[in-house]
Amino acid sequence: MGEVDPAFIQDAEHRPKLYTIQAEEIPVIDLSPITNQAVSDPSSIEGLVKEIGRACKEWGFFQVINHGVPLSLRQNIYKASRLFFAQTLEEKRKVSRDETSPNGYYDTEHTKNVRDWKEVFDFHAKDPTFIPVTSDDHDDRVTHWTNQSPQYPPNFRGIIEEYVEEVEKLSFKLMELIALSLGLEAKRFEEFFIKDQTSFIRLNHYPPCPYPHLALGVGRHKDSGALTVLAQDEVGGLEVKRKADQEWVRVKPTPDAYIINVGDIIQVWSNDFYESVEHRVMVNPEKERFSIPFFFFPAHDTEVQPLEELTNEKNPPKYRPYKWGKFLVTRKSSNFKKKNVENIQIYHYKIA
Numbered sequence: 001m002g003e004v005d006p007a008f009i010q011d012a013e014h015r016p017k018l019y020t021i022q023a024e025e026i027p028v029i030d031l032s033p034i035t036n037q038a039v040s041d042p043s044s045i046e047g048l049v050k051e052i053g054r055a056c057k058e059w060g061f062f063q064v065i066n067h068g069v070p071l072s073l074r075q076n077i078y079k080a081s082r083l084f085f086a087q088t089l090e091e092k093r094k095v096s097r098d099e100t101s102p103n104g105y106y107d108t109e110h111t112k113n114v115r116d117w118k119e120v121f122d123f124h125a126k127d128p129t130f131i132p133v134t135s136d137d138h139d140d141r142v143t144h145w146t147n148q149s150p151q152y153p154p155n156f157r158g159i160i161e162e163y164v165e166e167v168e169k170l171s172f173k174l175m176e177l178i179a180l181s182l183g184l185e186a187k188r189f190e191e192f193f194i195k196d197q198t199s200f201i202r203l204n205h206y207p208p209c210p211y212p213h214l215a216l217g218v219g220r221h222k223d224s225g226a227l228t229v230l231a232q233d234e235v236g237g238l239e240v241k242r243k244a245d246q247e248w249v250r251v252k253p254t255p256d257a258y259i260i261n262v263g264d265i266i267q268v269w270s271n272d273f274y275e276s277v278e279h280r281v282m283v284n285p286e287k288e289r290f291s292i293p294f295f296f297f298p299a300h301d302t303e304v305q306p307l308e309e310l311t312n313e314k315n316p317p318k319y320r321p322y323k324w325g326k327f328l329v330t331r332k333s334s335n336f337k338k339k340n341v342e343n344i345q346i347y348h349y350k351i352a
């Protein structure tokens, strides 16, 4: 990543400002009411549910502390990630992803057709992960994706799996709180994930970049899944488009916190009551940055549509149903090349 390749250069209007607002006000929510004890009395978490609801509505983003994921597991995966990315490109390419298995290493992701200044390693939560063969709605064939197992660092796979188990538990808990905040039963969303979820974890490495005014670590985008549970390190760089005024604001790194954001699927399920918010990652001219998002995705056969309980005559469904697996396969295949067409988006299912 030495010379600036024009593929990395953002259009002028999307280039980052180098001095941005640090958003002190992004809500930090303490999950100890649900992590340190079993919830026997639902009224004991009423305050927490309200806080979650407000954060989802006003920001689409929040941070959680006292979340129950052991710090030691987070430290282990961070250490393993550093060791993995410090290898030569030749070593890393031994576990490159390809068109049949989108898991593994790659450094050529494009967001909105501009190349991201990063390299990643992707790993699915379930191995195998079941997925449609093609994006064609009439094709019912199902195939599966499997994970790659790099030789180095030792026990890489085990370290990732141990961590994923814990962030997955946290994701289920957060979905319960979100369900309650929408006036639904706590377990309303469970059925979509309990069998054959398609979630994956991504290890991101953003090398120092001499062109922080031109390039981005990840260009502006919204996350397409249900929920994202993100660990960022102390370097910082994540920016969120503040709903109140559409300004880009920086999410201040908080040690051992997770950054949570509502994805497109929750937007559809809630019929736009909660919205998936645009975000992007700035690069740093001196420091490398590591981050680890967990993308909580439902089973491929989930039909995503506004929930019946949240729609009525006055508030009719704003989206046509879509099959999650088909959406995912369409996205993945378009990620391999820089194309001049827009990726599939939820607004393509919007009822005018």
Ligand SMILES: O=C(O)CCC(=O)C(=O)O
Residues within 6 Å of the ligand: 202, 204, 218, 223, 230, 232, 237, 238, 279, 280, 281, 291, 292, 293
């Ligand atoms: O690295 C980050 O802080 C966020 C990355 C991100 O938004 C993504 O991978 O979807």
Ligand SMILES: [Fe+2]
Residues within 6 Å of the ligand: 221, 222, 223, 228, 279
């Ligand atoms: Fe994202």
